[in-house]
Amino acid sequence: MLSLRNLVKVYPGPVAALRGVDLDVPRGMFGLLGPNGAGKSTLMKILAGLLEPTSGEVTLDGTDIVRNPEALRPYLGYLPQEFGFYPYLTGEAMLLYLLELKGVTAPQGLKKLTAELLERVNLTFAAKRKVKEYSGGMRQRLGIAQALAGNPKLIIVDEPTAGLDPEERLRFYRLLAEVAHERTVLLSTHIVEDVAMLCPRFAVIRQGRVVAITSPTEAKAAIQGTIFEGTATAAELSELQRTRRVTQAVLFEGRNRVRIHAPNAAVPPGFERVTPTLEDAYLLLMKDPQVPSENAEPAREVAR
Numbered sequence: 001m002l003s004l005r006n007l008v009k010v011y012p013g014p015v016a017a018l019r020g021v022d023l024d025v026p027r028g029m030f031g032l033l034g035p036n037g038a039g040k041s042t043l044m045k046i047l048a049g050l051l052e053p054t055s056g057e058v059t060l061d062g063t064d065i066v067r068n069p070e071a072l073r074p075y076l077g078y079l080p081q082e083f084g085f086y087p088y089l090t091g092e093a094m095l096l097y098l099l100e101l102k103g104v105t106a107p108q109g110l111k112k113l114t115a116e117l118l119e120r121v122n123l124t125f126a127a128k129r130k131v132k133e134y135s136g137g138m139r140q141r142l143g144i145a146q147a148l149a150g151n152p153k154l155i156i157v158d159e160p161t162a163g164l165d166p167e168e169r170l171r172f173y174r175l176l177a178e179v180a181h182e183r184t185v186l187l188s189t190h191i192v193e194d195v196a197m198l199c200p201r202f203a204v205i206r207q208g209r210v211v212a213i214t215s216p217t218e219a220k221a222a223i224q225g226t227i228f229e230g231t232a233t234a235a236e237l238s239e240l241q242r243t244r245r246v247t248q249a250v251l252f253e254g255r256n257r258v259r260i261h262a263p264n265a266a267v268p269p270g271f272e273r274v275t276p277t278l279e280d281a282y283l284l285l286m287k288d289p290q291v292p293s294e295n296a297e298p299a300r301e302v303a304r
């Protein structure tokens, strides 16, 4: 179990990136969902031992990661947001180099381990191709291969599906789900679909604070019966945005299709009750004025 207690990070400025995060992350896949700037990367870097928190505690199975980052290293795999690959190396040479850099040892030899890891992430066919010829999805799979080396207890992946096309994203989801069978995988993302597809539980982070810890099913159940959808003109849409909580406004066949949260209030004419999506739940949490932006707020369990 990975446990975070009252984790605070203040950058010079000062910028309060984390304002007291409390979180327990069990085995399996766990999502950390939040908009850009919420503090996800800061949190990931602290967990990876690359950044010191201003205060607070992080433990992995009882070992203090903050005071003892070296003790953690063999148990940790990290796929950062910007992974630096050498474009002119082959996938195989790149991975071998990364394993050497990480100090991984293998009884069967590093070359064999490289081949096994490439097989694990379905890249054997591209082992001899230069990394510059890899698609975004192939690069991310190579990134997971290096994170898997040494069979870590904890894998941290920071925004791994940004920029992948739908097919690559799906393939990457399958790989992550498989990897999470045997360990804790902490997935940071601003993409709601990542969480919907992969995470039995997730935390929502907003302005450096955890504002909810829930599951996709619970989050949707909590707003069941309160989401309505209809068509609106541009003027009607501005009025709705002023007076209601709009969870979605998209153009569909040239007209505004709008989803609103209407727990008690009367529903505009033509609007019909629809099944809530995780996106609805997430957007409501992001707009929730109950979640103060400046004052301390304990983690809230949604509909438990």
Ligand SMILES: Nc1ncnc2c1ncn2[C@@H]1O[C@H](COP(=O)(O)OP(=O)(O)OP(=O)(O)O)[C@@H](O)[C@H]1O
Pocket (backbone or CB within 6 Å): 011, 012, 013, 015, 016, 017, 034, 035, 036, 037, 038, 039, 040, 041, 042, 043, 159, 190
């Ligand atoms: N080195 C730094 N110095 C000062 N401020 C920083 C630094 N790194 C991040 N920040 C600020 O801290 C806050 C949280 O940033 P962080 O990168 O952790 O967010 P994020 O949720 O990962 O967003 P993104 O997805 O855009 O990376 C932001 O306001 C950001 O501008």
